[in-house]
Amino acid sequence: MNTAIIYPKPNQRQIYEDYSAKIYRYFRYRVKNVWDVEDLTTTVFIKVYSKLDQYDGRHPFGAWIFRIAHNALIDYMRKKRECPVDQETFSTLTATDKLPEECVLTQETTEGLWQKVHTLTKDQRNVISLRYLADLRMNEIAEILGKTEASVKILHFRGIKKLQQMMEAKA
The missing domain is CATH 1.10.10.10 (Winged helix-like DNA-binding domain superfamily/Winged helix DNA-binding domain)
Structure with missing residues (x-):
């Protein structure tokens, strides 16, 4: 008997509303340049929307989208060779x-x-x-x-x- 949980695919609007702020904060913590943070966030959503049909539903959607974000960050760091330190990021979170x-x-x-x-x-x-x-x-x-x-x-x-x-x- 297969008891695997199948997670539903959310629609594009729901994806953006649920994850845009979280992904932005995830990048903002690691990347100094705000423009790069916005570009990375946009890139993630483009990848998510274009690969949405590849999401198989066996794993939580949040884990899938953050894996895409994590991979995008790794690619960015390789290209920029930037140390992900930004000390003023969290002052805006108070x-x-x-x-x-x-x-x-x-x-x-x-x-x-x-x-x-x-x-x-x-x-x-x-x-x-x-x-x-x-x-x-x-x-x-x-x-x-x-x-x-x-x-x-x-x-x-x-x-x-x-x-x-x-x-x-x-x-």
Whole structure:
């Protein structure tokens, strides 16, 4: 008896609405130039739409689309030979309904945290960013990175633990 889950194919509008912001944030974290981020995001959606008939439904759609995004980023990095570090990216992600003092403190903490993320291993950085910037589940991250879910959970745990230690040492 075959009990495999078959995931439905979403329509193009739904795909864009559900994933455009997540993919943009995923690229923005790694690429300095905003124009390149927009180009990469557009490229991903062009590839997704052109290959939509190749999506077989056996894996979560989010994992499939982020695999395309991840591959596009790898291609970009090979072409640009750019180190994916952008320290001002996360300042735009803070809430604006706080008092100015709270905003400054939150911004400093966020910037400090994401600066420390850059000290993690490449695999840990990938897992942390896919988990918290793209809001993906562990099984989707595992599929995107071509790793087992258990290894992704270990990378996540060790990365978070290392970040906690660095933040506590700072305090």
